[in-house]
Amino acid sequence: MKIENLCVRRLIGDVAGATTRGHKIAVKGGYIYQTFQGGYTLTPLGWRVVHKIENIIRDEMDKIDGQEILMPVVCTADLWRETGRYDAMAVLAKFKGSSGADYVICPTHEEVVTDYARSVISSYRQLPFMLYQIQTKFRDELRVRAGLIRTREFIMKDGYSFHETQEDLEHYYKLCFDAYYRIFRRCGLKNFIDVMSSTGDMGGAVAHEFQLVNEMGEDTLYVCDCGFRANKELEDTDSTNCPKCGGKMKKIRGIEIGNIFQLGKKYTESMHMTYTAADGTEKTPIMGCYGIGVGRTMAAILEESADDNGPVWNMETAPFAVEVIGLADKENKTFELAEKIYNDLHAAGVEVLLDNRDARAGEKFADADLIAAPIRLIVSQKNLDKNVIEVKYRVNDIDTSKMPNSFDIKTCVDDTIKTIQKLLHK
């Protein structure tokens, strides 16, 4: 991709209306565009990042035997009436079709997935299993805030597991819990924790949230030195004493990026999903559900890592692995070489961006900071005189101080590919 063809508007100067650092950088870098209050278009840059996050999630869900599906966004009210949530859920967006039928725009999919699962499952031999999807959801929230942190429409990974016994659910719940730690680490997030949470609209007994510790977060969390951690909704008392050890708890703020619930039989029972157990009796499966806000994870990375100049992606989440920048000389030799390096990297399957515009170096570097490719190759006359291509890194989880700051012109492409591999497998 050549930077002049990238259909993204990057801004210079201040962003009006952005309330947090991450929101500001997301708008300034042209990752998101506000189409309406609480509804954003993910631009070619933003969508690349979201797609990278989705692929990390897919990889980790598949590792714990998740099976990806895709359910409808819009659903008739019948399924929601079966569980009683059609009337009970405040954020449920409802509308009437031209035939007069009642529809909902799904904010979550317990009803829809249970309807599918009950159509397939008849025997204990088919349990356990986990189905997940990555899809757009809609919550008719009264208030929205801070870019992608709380929006009405958002992309979520939602997973649902079905089990014979509580022990089996707990075993799988732990596998998913550990997978979430791997997912958020691979996204480059550092200061995130799990906290016990209330089950809210979902029902069930045990639930955890994954929270990025951040002063911009809208959730209040109580944490104790003994390891006890809970969401304020759960610890809804004025007491700041730890229920586990009696010590003084600290109050911190967090951005919720994921949640997992042991749902029990709330949905399978109300929707009459049964299977034949080994002893021949009819039984009801036990469910768990597992969510990750995909856009919100991008927002969380920006809140945590962005500096005044732009985002700091790692190699797994960056929209481009490499940006090649040619700086003007009299004979345009730098542009020619920059284009050759770009073509060779592109042919080798590297996600690479080329900036050979007729623009000032300062403008090119400011744009490069906003795109934040982890590897930046700078082709300038000064460096060509030394027979090298300058390398600059922008990665948030690796010390690059001991990595090469220039590649030999001849081996530049090979060395760049090696470095990408190194950064991916840290």
Ligand SMILES: [Zn+2]
């Ligand atoms: Zn304690």
